[in-house]
Amino acid sequence: MNAAASRSARRAYINMLRTKQKILLSIFFLAVLFPVILIAISNTTNGTWRSWPRELGSFAGLLGLSLMILASVPINRLPPVTKAFNQDVVYTFHHKYTTAGFFLSTFHLAALWINNPGIGRYLNVFKNYPFYMKSAVFTLVIAGLMVCFAHFRKEFHIDYDVWKFFHSIFAIAVVVFGLIHVFGVNYYTALPWIRWYYIIITAFSGFSILWLRIVSPVRQLGKPYRIIEVNVMNNDATEIVLEFAGKPDQRPIPYQSGQVAWISVRQSPFSFSKHPFSITSDDTNQNRLSFAIRDLGNFTSTVKDLNVGETVYVEGWFGIFDPYKLGNEGIVMIAGGIGIAPVMGMLRSLASRKDKRRFVVFFGSRDRDSILFYDELNEISKVLNLDVIHILEQTDDPAFEKGTITEEALRNHFPKSKDAFDVFVCGPLPMVTIVNKSLERMGIDKKNRWPEFYEMA
Ligand SMILES: Cc1cc2nc3c(=O)[nH]c(=O)nc-3n(C[C@H](O)[C@H](O)[C@H](O)COP(=O)(O)OP(=O)(O)OC[C@H]3O[C@@H](n4cnc5c(N)ncnc54)[C@H](O)[C@@H]3O)c2cc1C
Incomplete structure (x- = not known):
């Protein structure tokens, strides 16, 4: 591809992404604000607003419930969303609006309490009063616990899988109790549009959960993979290589290097x-798939013991x-530790395609023995126009840079025509944050920076 064609392909790809992102965000904000906008413009109270703390409290409650219903949609694995945003971005967004939903619901209670101190009596759920009022208390308490554990799970030493299971159950409980409350009070939901609005967004959430938990696993069941290699590497990491094991008339779902897949091993989909996990395989062979996995916890510690044939x-x-669409003149890839996984997938695929562009990899590791794929990176350097800069925390060898991936290290080796390069950054959250700030200070445009971190909760 010549330079002009590659520039226009990049522009078209970025425009397409931005358009998708704008459409999805507009749908989201419209969906959240819909009931409040509708009430505000349609004179639904026959022109007579109630006291302002009461109206403000009601609006906050409606918004809070909308956010919490939408929070139960598994957006990080919903195709239209995952084709527009990286998973880490979606997770961060999910955290923010779920927290906002909880605070708006708390504000709802506070405003109504200020308006009418008698509301306080509903906080005692053992008293005799309508269940739809008790539901409001259940909604708030469960939502509060969810937000608290989502932010401080590690501090409470809660196992990730246990947390995830209860997080999903609690999310459904919040929606059910919230709806019982709002339909029980039946003030604004007495309006058909508002009633239908809540029914529709709840149905959407239900369908998306059904899709993720039933439809998608059924499809995965029909397209299994089998392990053909288990390569234990240094530094507690193992690469597993899989081969498509579907029926002869079936084809694997086409993938591209740089992408991520969710896998189930020794259990049903x-x-x-x-x-x-990020894909490390060369995407020119779609029947093969590999992942490099760092031993970090319950599941990842079992990977080295997996058997061929599983x-x-x-x-x-x-x-x-x-x-393929990004990087007019080339790509700078910055990886910390296991963040090298997607970089390997991309380099292997680019080498197979004999890509002529320039590539620079900054790879941070602890010491010489911890460097993953060291020999293979050297081999790929002979095929691609590739420089690999290893940055080691501990080394006395002048062949390596010493320290962490600092701005100075980046400046020393960054291509001169920096605007013609896209920069992909992958690793643990603190490293990605620091590198992203360095790139910003170096004048690398936001449009050219593509961070991805391995932290979701
Ligand atoms: C987009 C993305 C791509 C990733 N790619 C890779 C990769 O190529 N190689 C690699 O080694 N690691 C990768 N990770 C991280 C990897 O998913 C987690 O290390 C792994 O899921 C931990 O599982 P565990 O049971 O061993 O850990 P646990 O014992 O359950 O917990 C250890 C920690 O890992 C995190 N974690 C656990 N389960 C998940 C999960 N399902 N999703 C996200 N985080 C989780 C939690 O913060 C938890 O505290 C990636 C993560 C993301 C978000």
């Missing part, structure tokens, strides 16, 4: 406990970094 179910693909 209907299981709750699935894990996301079945793996794969849900995918997620992620928006496209190494």
Whole structure:
């Protein structure tokens, strides 16, 4: 592809992504604000507003409930969303609006309490009063626990899978109790539009959960993969190589390097406990798939003991970094530790395609023995126009940079025509945040920066 064609392909891809993002965000905000906008413009109270703390409290309650219903939609694995945003971005957004939903619901109670101190009596759920009022208390308490555990799960030492299971159950409980409350009070929901609005967004949430928990696993069941290699590497990481094991007339779902898949191993695809991993394989062979997995916890510590022949179910693909459409002159890839996984997938695929552009990889590791794929990176450097800069925390060898991936290290090796390069950054959240700030200070445009971090909750 010549330079002009590659520039226009990149522009078209970014425009398409931005358009999708704007459409999805507009739908989201419209869906959240819909009841409040409708009430505000349609004179639904026959022109007579109630006292302002009461109206403000009601509006906050309606908004809070909308946010909490939408929070139960598994957006990080819903195809239209995952084709427009990276998973980490979706998760961060989900955290923010769920928290906003909880605070708006709390504000709802506070405003109504200020308006009428008698409301306080409903806080005692053991007293005799309508269930739809008790439901409001249940909604708030459960939503509060969810927000608290989502933010401080690690501090409470709660196992990720246990947390995820209860998080899903609690999310459904919040929606059910919230709806019982709002339909029980039946003030604004007495308006048909508002009633239908809540029915429609709840049905949407229900269908999306059904899709994720039933439809998608059924599809995965029909497209199994089998482990053909288990390569234990240094630094507690293992690469597993899979081969498509569907029926002869079936084809695997096409994937592209740079993407992420969720996998279930030694369990059915209907299981709750699935894990996301970046694809490390060369995408020119669609029947093969591999993942490099760092031993970090319950599931990842079992990967080195997997056996050839075991079945793996794969849900995918997620992620928006496209190494073929992005990077007019080339790509700078910055990885910390296991963040090298998607970089390997991209380099292997680019090498197979004999891509002529320039590539620079900054790879941070602890020491020489911890460097993953060291030999293979050297081999790929002979095929691609690739420089790999290893940055080691501990080293006395002048062949390596010493320290962490600092702005100075980036400046020293960054291509001169920096605007013609897209920059992909992958690793743990603190590293990605620091590198992203360095890139910003170096004048790398936001449009050229593509961070992805391996932290979701
Ligand atoms: C988009 C994305 C791509 C990733 N790619 C890779 C990769 O290529 N290689 C790799 O080694 N790791 C990758 N990870 C991280 C990997 O998913 C987690 O390390 C793994 O799921 C931990 O599972 P566990 O049962 O061993 O850990 P646990 O014992 O359950 O917990 C250890 C910690 O890992 C995190 N974690 C656990 N389960 C999940 C989960 N389902 N999703 C996200 N985080 C979780 C939690 O913060 C938890 O505290 C990626 C994460 C994301 C979000």
